[in-house]
Amino acid sequence: MARNCDRSMTLERTLPRESYFSPEIFRREQERIFWHEWFCAAREEEVPATGDFLQLDIAGQSVLVVRTKDGSLAAHFNVCRHRGSRLVLDERTKLDGDMNCAPSGNFGNAIRCPYHSWTYELDGRLRTAPYIAETDGVRKEDFPLYPVGVETWGGFIFVNLMPQRAAAEGRTLAEQLDALPARLARYPLAGLRTARRIVYDVAANWKVILENYNECYHCAGVHPELCAVVPAFKQAGGGQLDWDRGIPHRDGAFTFTRSGTTTRAPFPGLDDDERVRHKGELIYPNFLLSLAADHVAAFTVWPRDAQRSSVICDFLFHPSEMEKPGFDPSDAVEFWDLVNRQDWTICAGVQRGMQALVFEHGYYAPMESASLDIRRYVRDRLG
Numbered sequence: 001m002a003r004n005c006d007r008s009m010t011l012e013r014t015l016p017r018e019s020y021f022s023p024e025i026f027r028r029e030q031e032r033i034f035w036h037e038w039f040c041a042a043r044e045e046e047v048p049a050t051g052d053f054l055q056l057d058i059a060g061q062s063v064l065v066v067r068t069k070d071g072s073l074a075a076h077f078n079v080c081r082h083r084g085s086r087l088v089l090d091e092r093t094k095l096d097g098d099m100n101c102a103p104s105g106n107f108g109n110a111i112r113c114p115y116h117s118w119t120y121e122l123d124g125r126l127r128t129a130p131y132i133a134e135t136d137g138v139r140k141e142d143f144p145l146y147p148v149g150v151e152t153w154g155g156f157i158f159v160n161l162m163p164q165r166a167a168a169e170g171r172t173l174a175e176q177l178d179a180l181p182a183r184l185a186r187y188p189l190a191g192l193r194t195a196r197r198i199v200y201d202v203a204a205n206w207k208v209i210l211e212n213y214n215e216c217y218h219c220a221g222v223h224p225e226l227c228a229v230v231p232a233f234k235q236a237g238g239g240q241l242d243w244d245r246g247i248p249h250r251d252g253a254f255t256f257t258r259s260g261t262t263t264r265a266p267f268p269g270l271d272d273d274e275r276v277r278h279k280g281e282l283i284y285p286n287f288l289l290s291l292a293a294d295h296v297a298a299f300t301v302w303p304r305d306a307q308r309s310s311v312i313c314d315f316l317f318h319p320s321e322m323e324k325p326g327f328d329p330s331d332a333v334e335f336w337d338l339v340n341r342q343d344w345t346i347c348a349g350v351q352r353g354m355q356a357l358v359f360e361h362g363y364y365a366p367m368e369s370a371s372l373d374i375r376r377y378v379r380d381r382l383g
């Protein structure tokens, strides 16, 4: 997804091989990237009702996102202030794949620890601790759940595991998203609904997946069906793509399906280009958006360990189309699934190939220049 491709550069070195499979480097990435930055974790529609919650695994940390009584969202570490028990014991999270767009559960009107029944309001305030009275010198306000930062944009929920630090450093979600909301202002993202979700288990480091998303040099060889619909992806190694305006399809095509067409109407409010062109966005560290006129494929990358990631792919459509009798998203979903599996197969091949004892680092070709940003992004944070 090379936004600004500098054709004058030659080959640039990638990060060194250890960066892609060292457990020690992954541990530093957890702390300095995934727990430190805003992490795209869910859609608001996944927790529609008061008490609905999601249990999320954010790079090894268990987090609860909860719909509170006033309709806002709260997020807490999944740990009781008393003895450190998990508040939700179940290890199952949305990454397990069988929780198709549904909440993990509903707390009712309070969160009760299963160990000694310390009970918290949905917003995290301690409500009761059995047989402990304020006269014992215990002040309830001193024992709220440990907070996780939570903000939303476009119907997406982002969490930040170090909210005090983010606030102190002025690192808001708006700052992290930068010009993205302005670029996508005409897409009705907050009002879209998830018709299908596919969870992929990818045997690759998270950076391999992002670097692959960042370029279309591989498209001609890896994605023949996609290039038949979007011939621009195979021209000049994908190095001259105008992502700001959007990528044109072949004549007569206007969306990511095998035929390049669909019976679904374009989203209301798009401009003439957006009705026929494709847009793509990548917000570090884990949020990837691909936008057609009639649907959006939203990818979140969930690092599991140095050599394994989960990718959740949500397919978003306009509710007015989903309400129509006979609505069938499979033309888009099946095409994307084909393209996605091609990507994950090649990413896993990169992950295995880099373990060759002679491989010290790779190279970015000129048309992969967007990945220079991820090299800088990681180095800036890890030192």
Ligand SMILES: [Fe+2]
Pocket: 212, 218, 219, 222, 223, 343
């Ligand atoms: Fe690809």
